[in-house]
Amino acid sequence: MDWGFPRWRAYGASSEAAKVRLCDRHGCDEPGDCPAPKAPNSRERWYFCQRHAAEYNSRWDYFAGLEKEEAEARANSERSANAGYAESAHYGWAGSGDGSRSADEMRALDVLDLEPDADFEAVKKAWRAKAKEVHPDIRPGDQEAAKAFQAYQLAYEVLRQAEERRQWRG
Numbered sequence: 001m002d003w004g005f006p007r008w009r010a011y012g013a014s015s016e017a018a019k020v021r022l023c024d025r026h027g028c029d030e031p032g033d034c035p036a037p038k039a040p041n042s043r044e045r046w047y048f049c050q051r052h053a054a055e056y057n058s059r060w061d062y063f064a065g066l067e068k069e070e071a072e073a074r075a076n077s078e079r080s081a082n083a084g085y086a087e088s089a090h091y092g093w094a095g096s097g098d099g100s101r102s103a104d105e106m107r108a109l110d111v112l113d114l115e116p117d118a119d120f121e122a123v124k125k126a127w128r129a130k131a132k133e134v135h136p137d138i139r140p141g142d143q144e145a146a147k148a149f150q151a152y153q154l155a156y157e158v159l160r161q162a163e164e165r166r167q168w169r170g
Contacts, residue, residue: 101162108158
């Protein structure tokens with residue numbers, strides 16, 4: 001007896017089956033917990049598992065069906081609406097003196113032995129020179145060289161992505 005208080009029931013006391021919605025992709029037996037619209041501006045939804053939701057969204061284009069001018073106007077409005085987030089990116093700890101580089105970028109520049117104001121051409125030049133010295137094809141079996149090569153690769157990727165973000169904000 002729980003006198004109407006469900007919390008007083010023992011665990012596992014309810015015997016009804018739990019309803020699990022399966023993925024709407026044909027042949028998939030995973031739980032479908034990711035809703036996706038069947039058509040633009042439609043209330044009907046597909047329910048996919050994580051894997052099939054990622055597949056469904058991989059070819060999704062926000063600007064599909066828009067004229068070029070309308071797409072540019074929408075992109076500009078999105079950029080201006082989100083500009084505050086981009087501007088606040090430099091308020092991190094241990095950034096460069098002018099606040100234009102993040103702490104990760106500064107660490108990547110240190111790995112490549114570059115100054116904080118180095119441009120991307122200098123980054124590419126330093127990365128190529130350092131990577132050639134410790135490349136696994138040149139020094140096979142050397143674990144220290146492999147670790148250094150990975151560090152240089154990671155530093156280059158961090159700086160390349162930061163440069164792409166700067167160009168996009170433009």
